[in-house]
Amino acid sequence: xxxxxxxxxxxxxxREPLAHPSYLTNIPAVQHLIREKTLxxxxxxxxxxxxxxxxxxxxxxxxxxxxxxxxxGGSRNFQFSTADTHSELSKYLxxxxxxxxxxxxxxxxxxxxxxxxxxxxxxxxxxxxxxxISGYGGVSLHEQSHGESFMALVQHRxxxxxxxxxxxxxxxxxxxxxxxxxxxxxxxxxxxxxxIMATHSPLLMAFPRACxxxxxxxxxxxxxxxxxxxxxxxRSFLENxxxxxxxxxxx
Numbered sequence: 025x026x027x028x029x030x031x032x033x034x035x036x037x038x039r040e041p042l043a044h045p046s047y048l049t050n051i052p053a054v055q056h057l058i059r060e061k062t063l064x065x066x067x068x069x070x071x072x073x074x075x076x077x078x079x080x081x082x083x084x085x086x087x088x089x090x091x092x093x094x095x096x097g098g099s100r101n102f103q104f105s106t107a108d109t110h111s112e113l114s115k116y117l118x119x120x121x122x123x124x125x126x127x128x129x130x131x132x133x134x135x136x137x138x139x140x141x142x143x144x145x146x147x148x149x150x151x152x153x154x155x156x157i158s159g160y161g162g163v164s165l166h167e168q169s170h171g172e173s174f175m176a177l178v179q180h181r182x183x184x185x186x187x188x189x190x191x192x193x194x195x196x197x198x199x200x201x202x203x204x205x206x207x208x209x210x211x212x213x214x215x216x217x218x219x220i221m222a223t224h225s226p227l228l229m230a231f232p233r234a235c236x237x238x239x240x241x242x243x244x245x246x247x248x249x250x251x252x253x254x255x256x257x258x259r260s261f262l263e264n265x266x267x268x269x270x271x272x273x274x275x
Contacts, residue, residue, distance in 0.1 A: 035120035053079030074239030086113035127186030140165035170196035184215030
């Protein structure tokens with residue numbers, strides 16, 4: 025089965041200068057947009073990688089909010105806020121859209137608990153419509169482990185022909201579950217879906233034909249999987265963990 029290519033988002037543009045003063049102008053990912061004004065999104069799967077503090081999650085959040093998703097996660101129909109902590113970057117972004125998805129979800133690992141709580145709260149209210157949780161496998165996400173609830177979301181809620189924005193989805197997943205996620209992503213891509221994610225997982229970075237954008241202090245650069253720092257460090261460690269540990273732990 026050949027993938028049905030969909031580019032729901034094909035380009036990220038900075039449509040106007042950021043207001044000053046703003047802490048956002050000190051973030052490398054944002055500095056890149058200020059300089060270049062645009063970032064092309066050319067593949068079905070786009071992965072942002074880089075060290076903590078380079079702005080991957082800030083950029084992912086801004087893309088999601090600019091598209092219409094709830095800042096803490098969920099679908100475009102989710103309307104809740106437990107803490108107004110998201111940045112103003114989304115107000116300055118313009119997303120070039122070539123198509124419109126039938127489905128969509130913003131999975132944010134750090135606030136997924138809030139999403140699960142929102143679903144439970146809505147389902148406790150009298151309503152004629154079927155419970156929301158029925159679309160997530162029928163079992164409260166709070167009654168499953170963190171990893172199980174993540175996979176329930178992907179396997180039951182993600183229906184294809186969708187835009188799925190993921191911020192560090194590996195946070196709750198074992199290595200074997202990460203491989204399951206890769207298989208589920210492949211299935212969804214073949215059904216006309218697009219993924220944009222930030223991750224530290226070298227397993228997820230290996231997704232075939234993914235565009236990997238590495239964010240550093242110098243900006244955003246497209247790189248090959250084997251040139252990412254994550255792959256290089258992980259490979260070096262696994263090939264000779266004793267040597268690396270001696271170097272790290274020697275006094």
